[in-house]
Amino acid sequence: MLTVAGATHVITMDLHASQIQGFFDVPVDNLIAELSLISWIKKNVPNYTNAVLVSPDAGGTKRCTSMADKLNLDFAIIHKERVKANHVSRMVLVGDVAGKAAILVDDMADTCGTLGLAAKTLMEHGAAKVYALVVHGILSGRALEVLSDSQLDTIVITNTLPTEEKIKACPKLACVDISPIIAEAIRRTHNGESVSYLFTCAPE
Incomplete structure (x- = not known):
């Protein structure tokens, strides 16, 4: 077209x-958006050199490892088992996040169920704090409510999609231009x- x-x-x-x-x-x-997100990490995550980058699924491993290499950080992967679309039944963490800031990295967030469960899983494994960095913040349905109720400290999105109203509705959201x-x-x-x-x- x-x-x-x-x-x-x-x-x-x-x-x-x-x-x-x-x-x-x-x-x-x-x-x-990788370099802009890396810049945000350096400016906003206290003691970021002790953080761990986390891919919320196997498909995002390449993106996660690329950022981890540039920051010289360790990375972890979450394996998720789905029973149907947009519903995750179980999450298994591969990697060590105990006592560290865990930074989830993904290309997009829609209903945000995965991010919410991933944050819960990371905290259960001893993460000191959990951030999420997402390029495209679709944030449909109950996404903002899910994020507000989650154990995520900050959810960073870019402005590839309109963000102003979403940020007003959810104080945990931040935007990278x-x-x-x-x-x-x-x-x-x-x-x-x-x-x-x-x-x-x-x-x-």
Whole structure:
């Protein structure tokens, strides 16, 4: 639809499945929020060098380990068993979070049931505090209520989706502004410059 309408270049942010890029007949730049989220950790998590990054499922392991490597931190993985969509029956933690700040990392949060259960699991395993960093805060249904009632200290989302009303409704929510990344990508594309710079440096 976009290409038929005349689009000659597509800029996206953290696609849920990178294979989606293959559906386009024009160049696609799939930007990442990773560096902006890492910056938030360094500025807002006390003694972050003693934290552990946690993937809430096996599918997010690559993202989690990439951030852990850049921060020189350990990582853990939560294995979840589902009985049906959006319902997790059991969570198993692989890794050590005792006495440390646990930072959950995911690409999106919808109903937030997984995040709530993950935070509970991490606290039961001795985590001192639990944060969640999510690129796309969909936050549908009872998500805000789930987050408010959860053991999460702070839930960080980006503004790839509208955030203002959600943040007003849930004091635990914080937002990382990724508009400078999008703006710089547009500028570089317009001027015929390489966008690859944005995979190693995050404009502020």
